[in-house]
Amino acid sequence: MKPTETDGGERPSIVATATGEEETFSFEYDDDAVELTHRERARELFDELIYKPAIVASKDRRTVIGGLLFFGYLLMGTVGVLVYPAPTSNQVDRSIAPFTTVDAPLGSTAVGEDVLSMIIHATPEMLQMIFAGGIFATGIATLIGTVAGYKGGRIDRAITSFSDAAMSIPGLPLIMVLAVVFRPSNPLVIGVLLTINYWAGLGRSIRSQVLTLREEPYVEASRTMGVNTFRILRKDIIPNLMPFILVNFANAARYVVFTSVGLYYLGILPKSVENWGLQLDEAYKNAGALVADGNLYLLVFPMIAIMGIALSLILLAQGLDRVFNPRVRTRLAGKSESNADDAEEQRSTELIH
Template sequence: MSEQELQEDVSPFDTVSKGTFTRSERYQRLFELYFVAPAKIVWSDWRARFGVSILLMYIFMGTVGTLIVTEPSPMQGPVLLSPFQDWQYPLGTTSNGQSLFSLLVHSTPPMLKMMTTGAVVSVLIASIVGTVSGYKGGYLDTILMTITDIMLTLPGLPLTIILAAITGATSPYVIGFILTVHSWSGLARALRSQVLTLRDEPYVEASRLMGISTRKIIARDLVPNLAPYIGINFMGSARGVIFGSVALYFLGVLPFTNLNWGVVLNRAYNGGAMYGFDTAHWLIAPLFTITLIALALVLLAQGMDRLFNPRVRARHVDTGGEAEHPATK
């Protein structure tokens, strides 16, 4: 029998790759796939690029900025100084002489902690409940969805106020959890609906027939398909924590702390910043700070559609230096 006939008799399932990759080359491919390609995709979309740039600025403010900028204190400077008159107080001062710039910078770390905690907790609970419920079905689905429906019916604001009053929480991590303790239920229901359509797909059925565990099927087959929706909701949860915390601090529901954007707004409102041109900066500065970070989260969420698009990712991986291995030529 000729060599050509022997090759034709070989099953395609018995064909193996002619090339091998070293450990360093495998790590390089993973680095390109999970770091280089996402970075290029983000940078190629102006919305994501703008959003990431603003968020990095806030992270810099919350880490390095607190070390550079002097902590605010009473009678730190002249009373109600207008912005840009003295570069030691670039955003002006409050009625007790505190630097507005110092207040906003030193209020950033607690806000970042609340945002991160609230968004992570909300998305994590929703992802676990939604995927497990949709994939397993049966009594487990009934129990999990009953709990989810109960959380959906609870009024969010009164629940948050009650929990804040009972716990007397001052830690930003605890406050972030309290603000999102009820918000995971809607995302969990939406994820369950998506999983119900995915669990009967051929590749999921194949994994099930091969005896792969439920945990691995959910992690490898289902979650990647839900990543765009989860990512967008992560940004939405973070934005909700910002608005919720600012509102509750403004109303005086959460324990008082001088270093919070909501408290700055409360003092500006009570100090008559709405009624005088000379004091308007006291109100405008925190409002602009809140609006800018919320806008960054919205733009980043819009740009994440391309980040999770497999065709876009493949194109950026190819242009990121993934060359054909010499042994496969």
């Protein structure tokens, strides 16, 4: 049987049947079907990456409060430094009490520096240190912990020995020695320096998690199908570790905040970088905030800034645990979609009647 004429986009093929006869069939290329597939894929990505996480996050007070707090610090570190003047001597009247004038709403120091201006203009450097230290510590720990836990054998023993050696070095004395020797002035470098061996303990914890995850049926199935190690780690292992990684990112960021404040207060880190620890040091040494009447606010407001950013980080980490939990996200997002469908059906019924 000869192949028949076909329209454009249809390609005929000839296949022999069981009786020896030839049968013609064709493959058709449907542009609309391909467009629908791309559209569905884009919708799935939107649902998984934006819609469902947003639904889950909006239902958790911790995520909302922590996000608003941290967003406030981001605004201070970006917009605030542009619209609010930098602190200088004799900027306003000296030793103004807080909440008595709009020129210095949080008061001023003995040399006329606006306390609010000092807090705002120290925020960008603090944010840079937080992100640099948190990303460095959790990134190294995730890389080392996942590879060691998944590969096992000699690789696991070598990485574990290296981590144990790093953990055996006292962290704070090491940071103090490196800070005195190198005197870093870049906030990003300081953030990495503060977490120089923080990753070691976290890496061991992540390794323990991976040792459990690699025995899961879906990981075994991926290995059986010949999926390469990098893809298994990226698709099956690391997504299940994300809640744990996020919580420890917040902990690493809080460690950077408190360590940097302490070292600036002790005068170990250089004073070329603005920091709330420097304000505490100046308030204690020069303003006599602990002994002079009425100067306690010079200590209180920087401490509030420190506690606020630490609180925002831990609330975000606790709340995002639900966002990255597939079961919770699917359940809550499904309820939201069901409620939306019910509301739409009810509106349609009311219009009909």
